[in-house]
Amino acid sequence: MPIRTLADRLSLRSLLTLPYVVLVLGLVLLMGTLSWRAGRDTVDTLCGQLVAEAVNRIGASLARHVGGADAVLEVAFPTGLPAPEGGPEQELATLRERFWLATSVHRDPNNYVYYGDRHGHFIGLWRFSEQEAELRLRTGDGGPRTIYRLSGIRGTLRSPVGEDSIFEASERPWYRAALAGTQPLAWSPVYIDFKARDLVTTRTKRIGNAAGETEGVVATDLPLRQVSALLSRVTLSENAVAMVVEADGRLVGVSRGAPMKSPPGGGDLARLNANQSSDALVADAYDAVRHLSATAGPGALGTAPRTAGFADRGGHRVMLGFARLDPALGLDWTIVVAVPRSDFLVGLQRGFVHAGLLAAAGAAIVLALGWAVLGIVSRELRRLADTARRVGDGMLDEPPEVHRNDELGELARSFADMQRRLRTDQLTGLSNRSAILHRIEDRILRQRRRGDRRPFAVMFIDFERFEDINQRFGHGVGDAVLQEVGQRLRAGVRSGDLVARYAGDEFVLLLESVDDRAEAEAIRQHLEAALRRPLDSLAGAAPAGQAVCASIGIAVYPDDGQHTESLLRHADADMYARKQAPDADSR
Secondary structure, eight states, X not given: OOHHHHHHHSOHHHHHHHHHHHHHHHHHHHHHHHHHHHHHHHHHHHHHHHHHHHHHHHHHHHHHHHHHHHHHHHHHSOTTOOOOTTOGGGGHHHHHHHHHHHHHHSTTTOXXXXXXXXXXXXXXXXXXXXXXXXXXXXXXXXOOOEXXXXXXXXXXXXXXXXXXXXXXXXXXXXXXXXHHSSSSXXXXXXXXETTTTEEEEEXXXXXXXXXXXXXXXXXXXXXXXXXXHHHHTOOSSTTOEEEEEETXXXXXXXXXXXXXXXXXXXXXXXXXXXXXXXXXXXXXXHHHHHHHHHHHOTTOOOSSOEEEEEEOTTSOEEEEEEEEOOGGGSOOEEEEEEEEXXXXXXXXXXXXXXXXXXXXXXXXXXXXXXXXXXXXHHHHHHHHHHHHHHTTTSOOOOOOOOOOSSHHHHHHHHHHHHHHHHHBOTTTSSBOHHHHHHHHHHHHHHHHHHTOOOOEEEEEEEEETHHHHHHHHOHHHHHHHHHHHHHHHHHTSOTTOEEEEEETTEEEEEESOOSSHHHHHHHHHHHHHHHHSOOGGGBTTBOTXXXXXXXXXXXXXXTTOSSHHHHHHHHHHHHHHHHHSTTGGGO
């Protein structure tokens, strides 16, 4: 059966409903199939991009976290400045100020700066808060350190307390690490601070004397608890894991669990190796990184993130991203991020199922409602079109743009014709009373909403002795006069202004914007001059050179009124005042 014949036999509601349902179902099925295949093929790429981005973010955050220690040490002991001769007590005031400033650079985490030399001298400043600190000092007498409290950078040392044990700086791991390195700056091995029960590493800087020999070491501690806090904020998915490991596999920080453990039966904390973690994904991810690094060869692991996939011990696919921390920071750390592939596929599957269910529900609703509603609509369309024509002079909103040859098209054309007649004066072709009132009201609303301080003006125009023209020359001539006057008014204002026939021989003008009342007055004079010229429509019917006399009143918003009614009343009053003025005839 030809399609046209089939379409002719179908009712309007069948023609509108059934093809739409078939189209929706077909499109949903096609899009769902394509989306599933594309999503399945690209999930590895997307996941790889996400883990690489996560590795980059972690690397940048770690660089900011550990890189600040160099600035702290530079403030405490600027490069090239020799160690104090005779021990720190000889320059105590200067060292206190520099150490205070140094601990202000990155007070969290670098709130402790200290210096020890080969002669056993020691000075350290530990900032508790913005204003409170503790000064630890050991002079050359070989005794224990004395601890003082102070407030502010130059606060008085108070409450001295001597330690029970002897603190020999040159025997401390951080001191030995500084001397063992070949560079002036060095990191100590990561160790456990048993007082704070946190992992800590220390940044050290060798300080030479005037002869260029190493005299002492300045250092600052870097607690690593913030590394785990940083990693825990990497929320790629519910089951993702992020970690930072040293070259031997010991954890520096991890997003799940802790990088330390207590031995069975209790005892001191011990560092945890990643492949010994109770979290299977942590251990499997580290083993995968170690295998990939070994396969790629020495030096293959750089600072740019690498991505790969591996199967965990349960056979599930896992996306992996890893990179070395910038070697310029002096730390041989590796950043690892692992995300189960199923975390991304679950979202894809859920979205596919939801889309299918929504499409089926939508099609069923469209079919049920459309079948019922369109039956009613099709019977009412003709009646609505007839009603639109009957109320051509009534009020209706702007009709929809429908280009059809059926009832909907006829209804749209009826509304368009009705709108045109509602807003247009049939004699002059200008806007009518309703249109100008609506335009003024809209202009006031725009003025208030936008906060525009530039005023606008309304003009009320009335023609004197216009009834004499109708009586002497007939209504045909009077209509021609009104048309010509309307054209002159339209030609005498700007393109954005609106001219309307208000009633009979009365016209209203809206000047969209004026700088001030003087500009409105200039426009009024221009219009009065235009209206004084002889009318072509009276040629042959009236004495040569006869013109109409018009009085024009002005109201400026907001000085003369803030509502449409008040503006029109003021303009009307101003018009009558000018009409009664002694020089009215001279205008």
